[in-house]
Amino acid sequence: MRENETIAAISTPLGEGGIGIVRLSGPCAFAIVDRVFACSKKNQSGYPKPRYLYYGYIKDFQKNLIDEVLVAFMSAPNTYTREDIVEINCHSGVYTLRSIQKLVLEAGARLAEPGEFTKRAFINGRIDLSQAEAVLNMIRARSEEAVKMAARGLQGELMNQVEALREKLITLRAPLEASFDYPDEFDPDDLDHAALDRGLEEVKAELQMLIQGVERNRAYQEGVSVAIIGKPNVGKSSLLNALLQQQRAIVHEIPGTTRDLLEGYMNLGGYPIRLIDTAGIQGTCDPVEKQGIDLSRSAADQACLIILVIDGSAPWTDTDEELASLKRHNQGLVVVINKSDLEQKLTSDQIKYCCPGAEIVETAAIKGQGIKRLEDAVTVELDRLFDSNMEMENPVIVSLRHEEIINEALINIENAITAVETQPLEIISLEIQNAWSKMGEITGDTINEDLLDKIFSEFCLGK
Numbered sequence: 103m104r105e106n107e108t109i110a111a112i113s114t115p116l117g118e119g120g121i122g123i124v125r126l127s128g129p130c131a132f133a134i135v136d137r138v139f140a141c142s143k144k145n146q147s148g149y150p151k152p153r154y155l156y157y158g159y160i161k162d163f164q165k166n167l168i169d170e171v172l173v174a175f176m177s178a179p180n181t182y183t184r185e186d187i188v189e190i191n192c193h194s195g196v197y198t199l200r201s202i203q204k205l206v207l208e209a210g211a212r213l214a215e216p217g218e219f220t221k222r223a224f225i226n227g228r229i230d231l232s233q234a235e236a237v238l239n240m241i242r243a244r245s246e247e248a249v250k251m252a253a254r255g256l257q258g259e260l261m262n263q264v265e266a267l268r269e270k271l272i273t274l275r276a277p278l279e280a281s282f283d284y285p286d287e288f289d290p291d292d293l294d295h296a297a298l299d300r301g302l303e304e305v306k307a308e309l310q311m312l313i314q315g316v317e318r319n320r321a322y323q324e325g326v327s328v329a330i331i332g333k334p335n336v337g338k339s340s341l342l343n344a345l346l347q348q349q350r351a352i353v354h355e356i357p358g359t360t361r362d363l364l365e366g367y368m369n370l371g372g373y374p375i376r377l378i379d380t381a382g383i384q385g386t387c388d389p390v391e392k393q394g395i396d397l398s399r400s401a402a403d404q405a406c407l408i409i410l411v412i413d414g415s416a417p418w419t420d421t422d423e424e425l426a427s428l429k430r431h432n433q434g435l436v437v438v439i440n441k442s443d444l445e446q447k448l449t450s451d452q453i454k455y456c457c458p459g460a461e462i463v464e465t466a467a468i469k470g471q472g473i474k475r476l477e478d479a480v481t482v483e484l485d486r487l488f489d490s491n492m493e494m495e496n497p498v499i500v501s502l503r504h505e506e507i508i509n510e511a512l513i514n515i516e517n518a519i520t521a522v523e524t525q526p527l528e529i530i531s532l533e534i535q536n537a538w539s540k541m542g543e544i545t546g547d548t549i550n551e552d553l554l555d556k557i558f559s560e561f562c563l564g565k
């Protein structure tokens with residue numbers, strides 16, 4: 103990384119809005135902005151006084167006015183990047199923002215790479231890697247729960263847990279290393295194998311604890327897919343509209359109205375949900391309908407949870423039974439008996455027989471009846487699926503990257519435990535060292551430049 107360069111980028115979304123920000127970070131940030139910022143109070147106030155907003159104009163080198171702005175100067179090291187930072191608050195228009203960015207680049211800054219501001223915060227030691235990743239999670243969070251988890255990551259919760267574990271590993275390894283380095287003073291035979299074993303078991307349990315909440319956390323972070331499945335005309339699209347509270351899908355009495363997959367987004371119990379309406383499943387010779395049905399089946403297969411809709415005013419059929427059997431292991435299922443406002447021909451016994459244990463909810467989608475009960479049933483099913491009864495104060499682990507690292511460290515520790523009885527001390531020590539080093543990849547203590555680049559490249563420009 104070219105740390106000595108001053109970087110700049112538009113840090114707010116490009117579009118029309120009240121305020122847009124062009125941000126600079128680096129040793130020449132103040133000097134660069136000074137070349138393009140005409141500030142009336144400059145001399146009287148001893149500008150730039152850090153953390154004050156200065157009113158003035160951005161002008162190009164020919165003194166043409168570009169925008170009326172407020173500029174904040176923040177001096178190192180008390181800034182996001184620990185470098186000098188300047189934020190130019192301008193009017194948010196695509197052309198204005200781009201013009202100011204272009205001007206500061208001409209005045210000596212370099213265009214920042216995606217995530218480079220946060221990368222500098224990491225490299226300059228203000229945050230660790232897990233906190234940098236939490237920044238990304240915060241930006242991407244699509245539900246209240248996801249925001250809460252990202253905030254915990256930002257506060258360094260994961261970093262603290264990981265560092266405490268790594269400390270333990272150092273303590274466990276110390277007597278082993280001492281016996282290699284000072285064989286005269288530390289006799290390997292005096293080593294307390296039972297204590298070593300106990301310590302390793304403790305670390306193993308803590309690592310397992312760390313991974314426990316992963317699936318649920320990921321569901322909160324990335325969202326869950328919920329597919330509405332059923333025979334034609336049972337009211338799937340009506341249910342989608344009722345849940346989304348908008349006329350998203352066409353509803354019609356002609357069976358086979360929905361031919362494609364249709365999606366909408368909603369939030370339930372803190373879970374961001376991708377709700378998918380599907381074409382009604384039945385035997386057909388129509389090639390277009392058949393394609394739609396193939397899509398329905400694959401949506402059912404890939405969903406985290408299936409809402410199986412059955413028409414309560416019609417008798418139970420073999421197709422309903424076949425649809426009930428689509429549920430995979432580890433997939434959630436809620437059964438809806440729709441059209442409960444009409445005379446009922448269906449008994450829940452048949453459903454209970456084909457979908458043992460499944461929650462059954464009666465709705466009248468076109469009247470909006472039973473929708474709240476359906477939402478509650480889906481939330482309960484998701485909680486069950488993602489083991490949400492666990493205490494909320496579980497460690498914050500959301501990324502697949504962390505999970506993989508912890509799993510690998512866990513293997514090292516399990517190897518070390520097996521080695522305590524059977525292998526030379528060097529092997530145990532090496533496994534502990536490997537686990538310590540692996541865990542350092544979470545905080546960024548032991549990570550290579552390529553991986554860092556990969557992580558930060560996922561950020562947006564200007565962050």
Ligand SMILES: Nc1nc2c(ncn2[C@@H]2O[C@H](COP(=O)(O)OP(=O)(O)OP(=O)(O)O)[C@@H](O)[C@H]2O)c(=O)[nH]1
Pocket residue numbers: 332333334335336337338339340341352353354355356357358359360361380381382383440441442443444465466467468469
């Ligand atoms: N009485 C009654 N009619 C309903 C209810 N829900 C849906 N309908 C009617 O059933 C018909 C089919 O509804 P849709 O929501 O289009 O059903 P669908 O399952 O999406 O149908 P396809 O897209 O053809 O598979 C429409 O005429 C709806 O007005 C309900 O709760 N009660």
Ligand SMILES: [Mg+2]
Pocket residue numbers: 338339340351352353359360379380381382
């Ligand atoms: Mg439909």
